[in-house]
Amino acid sequence: MIHKYQLNGYNICLDVHSGAVHVLDDIAYDVLDYCSEDMQEKAPEKMLTELSEKYDREELEETYEALYELYTAGQLFSKDDYEQFADLMTKAPIKSMCINVSHDCNLRCEYCFAAKGDFGQGRCLMSLDTAKKAIDFIIANSGTRHNLEVDFFGGEPLMNFEVVKQTVEYARSIEKQHNKNFRFTITTNGLLLDDEKIDFINREMHNVVLSLDGRKEVNDKLRVTPNGKGCYDIIVPKYQKLVSKRGDKDYYIRGTFTTFSKDFTADVMHMKELGFEQLSIEPVVSDPKLDYSIKENDLPTVFKEYERLAKTLIEMRKKGEFFNFFHFMIDLDQGPCAIKRLRGCGCGNEYVAVTPQGDIYPCHQFVGEEQWKMGNLNDGTFNQDMKLRFAKANVYSKSNCRNCWAKFYCSGGCNANNFQYEGDILKSHKVGCELEKKRLECAIMIKAALADYNTEQSTDCDSGDCFAECC
Amino acid sequence: MKATKHIKTLNNANLKDSAAKGGCGECQASCQSACKTSCTVANQKCEK
Numbered sequence: 001m002i003h004k005y006q007l008n009g010y011n012i013c014l015d016v017h018s019g020a021v022h023v024l025d026d027i028a029y030d031v032l033d034y035c036s037e038d039m040q041e042k043a044p045e046k047m048l049t050e051l052s053e054k055y056d057r058e059e060l061e062e063t064y065e066a067l068y069e070l071y072t073a074g075q076l077f078s079k080d081d082y083e084q085f086a087d088l089m090t091k092a093p094i095k096s097m098c099i100n101v102s103h104d105c106n107l108r109c110e111y112c113f114a115a116k117g118d119f120g121q122g123r124c125l126m127s128l129d130t131a132k133k134a135i136d137f138i139i140a141n142s143g144t145r146h147n148l149e150v151d152f153f154g155g156e157p158l159m160n161f162e163v164v165k166q167t168v169e170y171a172r173s174i175e176k177q178h179n180k181n182f183r184f185t186i187t188t189n190g191l192l193l194d195d196e197k198i199d200f201i202n203r204e205m206h207n208v209v210l211s212l213d214g215r216k217e218v219n220d221k222l223r224v225t226p227n228g229k230g231c232y233d234i235i236v237p238k239y240q241k242l243v244s245k246r247g248d249k250d251y252y253i254r255g256t257f258t259t260f261s262k263d264f265t266a267d268v269m270h271m272k273e274l275g276f277e278q279l280s281i282e283p284v285v286s287d288p289k290l291d292y293s294i295k296e297n298d299l300p301t302v303f304k305e306y307e308r309l310a311k312t313l314i315e316m317r318k319k320g321e322f323f324n325f326f327h328f329m330i331d332l333d334q335g336p337c338a339i340k341r342l343r344g345c346g347c348g349n350e351y352v353a354v355t356p357q358g359d360i361y362p363c364h365q366f367v368g369e370e371q372w373k374m375g376n377l378n379d380g381t382f383n384q385d386m387k388l389r390f391a392k393a394n395v396y397s398k399s400n401c402r403n404c405w406a407k408f409y410c411s412g413g414c415n416a417n418n419f420q421y422e423g424d425i426l427k428s429h430k431v432g433c434e435l436e437k438k439r440l441e442c443a444i445m446i447k448a449a450l451a452d453y454n455t456e457q458s459t460d461c462d463s464g465d466c467f468a469e470c471c
Numbered sequence: 472m473k474a475t476k477h478i479k480t481l482n483n484a485n486l487k488d489s490a491a492k493g494g495c496g497e498c499q500a501s502c503q504s505a506c507k508t509s510c511t512v513a514n515q516k517c518e519k
Contacts, residue, residue: 015484017486017487018484018485018487019482019484019485019486020480020482020484021480021481021482022478022480022481023478023479023480023481024477024478025476025477025478027477028477028478062476063477066475066476066478067478070478070480074484074487075480075484078487081487082490085490085494088494089494089496092496093496095496095497096499096502098502145496145497146497147497147499147518149499149500183499331516332481332482333482333483333485334516334517335515335516335517336489336493336498336515336516336517337489337490337492337493337494337495337517337519338486338487338489338490338493339489339490339493339494340493340494340498341486344501345500345501345502346500347502350496350500351500351502363502364502408486411501447481448479448481451479451481
């Protein structure tokens with residue numbers, strides 16, 4: 001299977017099952033239409049005839065030969081032989097956990113998927129005892145996995161900062177004896193950040209996700225305090241302080257775009273102007289009936305905006321300026337292995353979320369959906385059948401994914417979105433899929449454009465066929 | 472990285488090799504990075 005598309009002046013072909021990305025000139029892009037899974041060595045007469053008015057015959061034959069070489073090298077129309085690995089990780093240990101230390105929040109963001117902080121379950125905080133049980137649970141269920149990820153989430157986790165601190169301390173005190181390495185992250189709205197919390201986060205957290213929607217007017221429209229005031233002026237200086245003291249550790253300034261902010265390139269650029277470089281803005285996850293939801297009829301506008309953002313990123317890189325957009329990050333050579341790509345996030349199998357009451361769910365987005373409760377930390381229950389059900393949710397068990405060109409990049413999408421908006425974890429959420437595919441097209445195009453630019457710049461490079469960004 | 476007159480190939484296309492050697496499970500769960508709402512897996516780092 002291949003996916004060919006044109007974007008920003010580039011003719012691009014992704015060979016889905018090898019991962020090869022080819023940038024083609026116009027003739028090769030046209031000849032490609034006459035190639036297929038059973039390519040023959042000899043150029044097809046139909047192609048030579050039909051393209052004869054546009055191109056010289058010799059040139060057509062030469063181009064076909066180049067494409068045939070890729071085919072024989074397994075880089076064009078390569079076979080899909082990954083289904084044999086689909087059940088490989090069905091007995092995977094649990095190695096990632098989202099700890100909802102607070103089902104309370106000091107903001108009332110209109111679009112919050114956590115029902116403005118309490119997941120519809122009443123406002124409460126997790127006790128230290130439950131948080132320690134969560135740490136014990138992941139250690140006990142992680143088998144031989146060394147790296148364990150724990151994200152403090154909510155609601156607003158800093159409303160329960162003492163428990164966050166003591167949970168980290170507890171985990172650190174026992175990780176070595178179990179041969180584990182905890183990587184903590186925290187997702188915060190920033191309101192309660194102060195010097196002590198900033199220093200703690202920068203010391204202990206492998207990654208920190210700081211919520212901000214971009215421009216003041218955009219952020220303050222939906223990210224409001226209980227009395228309806230925007231939070232931009234409170235949080236931005238705190239984020240700047242945290243990031244300035246963070247060194248080279250990971251962080252993301254993470255925003256949400258809605259139908260009110262479909263011009264989100266301006267929000268990304270605003271974040272950059274504030275001094276932030278690691279940026280993410282994501283489509284709102286919400287019921288299509290709500291006025292701020294991204295709906296199918298918004299897609300053409302959003303697609304254009306992703307293109308605008310991609311072109312902006314390229315232009316800035318050419319000027320030597322840097323920002324990183326999370327959803328345009330793609331490593332064409334050293335990305336995740338094919339096994340990982342078969343089932344993506346691993347929710348309900350390798351990844352679970354726990355609530356202040358100790359309830360275990362497949363992930364943070366399933367919290368509050370009673371039918372998806374997997375067990376409880378206090379009574380020691382855990383539904384292995386449900387774990388197996390999630391383990392078997394892969395790109396081959398999802399009928400819409402099996403023949404999708406993007407299956408090894410989104411890995412079957414978000415099971416929670418699939419359930420919430422399509423009624424089945426195995427049925428792809430259409431709007432989410434379309435957005436993901438557009439982001440991927442942009443991400444690959446950025447690679448093509450930067451390779452092109454680097455080639456132009458590398459006149460002193462000894463290697464004539466080098467497209468590395470370092471050159 | 473390879474270029475011919477009509478085609479530039481940007482990468483080594485090693486997805487098949489990665490299936491044979493992969494599956495160690497040590498890499499980050501994608502939702503633990505920045506997203507929390509929308510899935511992108513191809514931007515995760517391999518731990519090997």
